[in-house]
Amino acid sequence: MLYKNIIITGGAGFIGYHLAKKLSTKNNKIYILDNLSRGKFDNNLKKLIKYKNVKFIKTDLRKKIKIKISEPKYIFHLAGTVGVKNISDSPYKSFINNITTLKNVLDFCNKFKKSKIILFSTSEVYSPLIKKNKVKFPIKENNDVILESEIINRDAYFISKVFNEKLTQFSKLRHLILRPHNIFGPRMGYSHVIPELTKKIFMNKDSKSSRTIIFSPNHKRAFCYIDDAVNQIIKLSFKNNIKNTTFNIGNMSEEIRMFDLAKTLKEKIKSKTKLIKGKITEGSPKRRVPDMSKTFRTTKKLKLTKLSEGLDKTVNWYLNDIKSM
Numbered sequence: 001m002l003y004k005n006i007i008i009t010g011g012a013g014f015i016g017y018h019l020a021k022k023l024s025t026k027n028n029k030i031y032i033l034d035n036l037s038r039g040k041f042d043n044n045l046k047k048l049i050k051y052k053n054v055k056f057i058k059t060d061l062r063k064k065i066k067i068k069i070s071e072p073k074y075i076f077h078l079a080g081t082v083g084v085k086n087i088s089d090s091p092y093k094s095f096i097n098n099i100t101t102l103k104n105v106l107d108f109c110n111k112f113k114k115s116k117i118i119l120f121s122t123s124e125v126y127s128p129l130i131k132k133n134k135v136k137f138p139i140k141e142n143n144d145v146i147l148e149s150e151i152i153n154r155d156a157y158f159i160s161k162v163f164n165e166k167l168t169q170f171s172k173l174r175h176l177i178l179r180p181h182n183i184f185g186p187r188m189g190y191s192h193v194i195p196e197l198t199k200k201i202f203m204n205k206d207s208k209s210s211r212t213i214i215f216s217p218n219h220k221r222a223f224c225y226i227d228d229a230v231n232q233i234i235k236l237s238f239k240n241n242i243k244n245t246t247f248n249i250g251n252m253s254e255e256i257r258m259f260d261l262a263k264t265l266k267e268k269i270k271s272k273t274k275l276i277k278g279k280i281t282e283g284s285p286k287r288r289v290p291d292m293s294k295t296f297r298t299t300k301k302l303k304l305t306k307l308s309e310g311l312d313k314t315v316n317w318y319l320n321d322i323k324s325m
Helices: 014-023 043-048 084-089 091-109 123-131 155-171 193-203 226-237 258-269 293-299 307-323
Strands: 005-009 029-034 054-058 074-077 116-120 175-180 211-214 220-222 245-249 255-257 274-277
Touching: 005 014, 014 029, 014 043, 014 226, 074 091, 074 226, 084 091, 084 155, 091 116, 091 155, 116 155, 116 226, 123 155, 123 175, 155 175, 175 226, 193 211, 193 258, 193 307, 211 258, 220 258, 226 245, 226 293, 245 293, 255 258, 258 274, 258 307
Parallel strands: 005 029, 005 074, 029 054, 074 116, 116 175, 175 245, 211 274
Antiparallel strands: 220 255
């Protein structure tokens, strides 16, 4: 089946790039929209946009979208401000940025009749429920989200995503809302926990006297390898009868404590560093694992990458990247 035009906003970022790469192998015309404030115009992206069916457009989505593209079949909206540090340093700016970019995308889509917009939200929308022990694990999509009266800077991210989910629903456009859970893999930057720990542990590799601090050491996460996440995203999005609903994206089968994750990475890197349990990061949920039953009822259960295998691929990629710096 031929899928003509596909727009991926934030396509120079982690998930956006891998999604564009996967879709570029099919009969699609891919338009990557990014202002490169977060995404990287690296050799990976340069290689991808050499394909005749992939076009990169540098544009600022905080402004009205004026590009001329014939009606896209799908618009994947990943653009926005992410990263705990970025959000915490500029919560107001981050909040407005995330809302404005989506509004401009929705306004752009209004002129199309058959397009489907796929909004990337976040697992962080469940954080207040987890904090107040008002949710059962694994977490289902149909849980109500709550906003606390007291907020911290980090909350600007998930609140903007809740706002954007509702804005998308109010738009009356055909849509899906996706909530990714701890997606990892090559080329995700160094501000995420796995590459961040990989770099720290590697840099302390040869010193028995070195110390690597593991923050929120007893918090648990269920990680999902990027290839599996992309397969879920495509399967859900390309089902024409699936619309106007919300899905978790992730892998619920292998939860791991942050300290155990660090020990696993230390073994893979063959590092001598001593791991030290650090303090809990403000706002970090104590546990994060998605209920994937709704997703897998829709896609049929897809084969998932074992955590150890995904970590091998990711660590090897990052070690090569660190050594080339």
